Amino acid sequence: MTVLVTSLASGSSGNALLLRSGHKAILIDCGLSMRAIEKQLSWLGLQVTDLCALLLTHEHHDHAMSAGRLARRYQLPLVCNQETAAALGDDLKDAPVEFLSVNQAAQIGPFVVRSFPIPHDAAAPVGYRIAVEDVTIGLAIDLGSWTEEVVANLRPADLLIVEANHDRELLPMAPYPWPIRQRIGGPLGHLDNVQTGELLYQVAADGRQREVWLAHLSEQANTKQRALRGVERVLKLAGVTKLRLTALPRLSGHVRRGAVVWSSDNLLQQCELFG
Ligand SMILES: [Zn+2]
Ligand SMILES: [Zn+2]
Numbered sequence: 001m002t003v004l005v006t007s008l009a010s011g012s013s014g015n016a017l018l019l020r021s022g023h024k025a026i027l028i029d030c031g032l033s034m035r036a037i038e039k040q041l042s043w044l045g046l047q048v049t050d051l052c053a054l055l056l057t058h059e060h061h062d063h064a065m066s067a068g069r070l071a072r073r074y075q076l077p078l079v080c081n082q083e084t085a086a087a088l089g090d091d092l093k094d095a096p097v098e099f100l101s102v103n104q105a106a107q108i109g110p111f112v113v114r115s116f117p118i119p120h121d122a123a124a125p126v127g128y129r130i131a132v133e134d135v136t137i138g139l140a141i142d143l144g145s146w147t148e149e150v151v152a153n154l155r156p157a158d159l160l161i162v163e164a165n166h167d168r169e170l171l172p173m174a175p176y177p178w179p180i181r182q183r184i185g186g187p188l189g190h191l192d193n194v195q196t197g198e199l200l201y202q203v204a205a206d207g208r209q210r211e212v213w214l215a216h217l218s219e220q221a222n223t224k225q226r227a228l229r230g231v232e233r234v235l236k237l238a239g240v241t242k243l244r245l246t247a248l249p250r251l252s253g254h255v256r257r258g259a260v261v262w263s264s265d266n267l268l269q270q271c272e273l274f275g
Contacts, residue, residue: 014234052109058122083124163216165190197234
């Protein structure tokens with residue numbers, strides 16, 4: 001069965017990621033309006049009722065904007081840890097919430113989902129490692145630094161989705177108040193392009209072929225070109241050559257035409273090419 005991953009939105013104005021395996025699908029984060037999510041899914045031939053679950057990485061608005069509404073309206077199981085649910089408070093009132101503690105795993109339809117902690121200034125932010133069919137997807141967005149635990153959880157992934165939030169040179173010039181710049185650049189904020197390159201170097205030290213999506217690019221302090229160049233520079237210096245990088249667009253407003261989609265079929269072709 002082909003596994004498809006589609007980025008519906010990525011960045012501080014909204015995040016949503018769709019994973020599909022046959023007729024089963026899950027959504028990770030819901031940082032768009034309910035209407036936008038409904039529209040994006042319908043463009044892909046899906047309805048919210050086709051989803052097995054909605055998973056949240058943390059409670060920040062750009063990840064959880066319509067989570068409660070969507071879960072309530074469609075009785076869609078909303079999976080997150082207790083700390084995240086508590087931080088969302090009344091937003092999740094009467095929503096069918098299913099708790100997945102940090103470092104726990106659960107089977108959701110065909111997806112085996114494991115959460116792991118990431119350093120970020122939220123209640124209990126997590127990344128996810130998701131195994132489905134014979135592929136693994138690793139996701140760590142919104143993290144200000146990385147740990148050995150993050151590296152170990154991402155290592156099995158065939159598709160890595162990690163943030164490359166900002167460029168070190170651009171952040172001081174971005175039109176944010178000083179405390180916000182401090183927060184973004186701090187160990188509980190967001191990764192810059194060099195840090196992302198260093199994280200990927202650690203993950204890819206085994207030399208295996210992987211696809212990488214650079215996510216959550218800052219509108220004010222990064223560009224696709226800078227993110228790609230900055231990460232590639234670090235990887236080149238470290239001698240890592242087998243990662244294929246794509247910088248995600250912020251909002252896939254026209255997901256029918258311009259969506260970034262990863263297919264496990266391409267992975268098989270790559271394996272044949274490189275095997
Ligand atoms: Zn975010
Ligand atoms: Zn966040």
